[in-house]
Amino acid sequence: MADIKCSVCDETYTEMEGFEGTEQAYKCSADIIGETVVGNYGSTVLDMHMAVFTPSRPESMGDGIICDSCISSMMDEGTLVISLAENRDGVDMDDEAAMLLLMGEDERAYEETEGRSN
Ligand SMILES: [Zn+2]
Numbered sequence: 001m002a003d004i005k006c007s008v009c010d011e012t013y014t015e016m017e018g019f020e021g022t023e024q025a026y027k028c029s030a031d032i033i034g035e036t037v038v039g040n041y042g043s044t045v046l047d048m049h050m051a052v053f054t055p056s057r058p059e060s061m062g063d064g065i066i067c068d069s070c071i072s073s074m075m076d077e078g079t080l081v082i083s084l085a086e087n088r089d090g091v092d093m094d095d096e097a098a099m100l101l102l103m104g105e106d107e108r109a110y111e112e113t114e115g116r117s118n
Contacts, residue, residue: 007064
């Protein structure tokens, strides 16, 4: 099985059995695509979800594979936020981290709406 290398931290992960050639490894199965990170099966923090860079993707970061630990630290920093527009109904309600992000985002969206109406 091939090793999957995170393009951000250079950590290597082993491709999942049955997913040879897909570049999907357990805990390293998300792709940086433009201003978004798209999680695939195998990612524990972004499984089948999408996140967006906030306010924008760091210039040092290119398109490539990103591992869960890099995603998690960026989410902790608030530089990567789960995309509500694309995945609102897809958010795993058992995922506490995702729910907290979702709630935080709701609050911000609410404030923005309030600001506009004033
Ligand atoms: Zn990484």
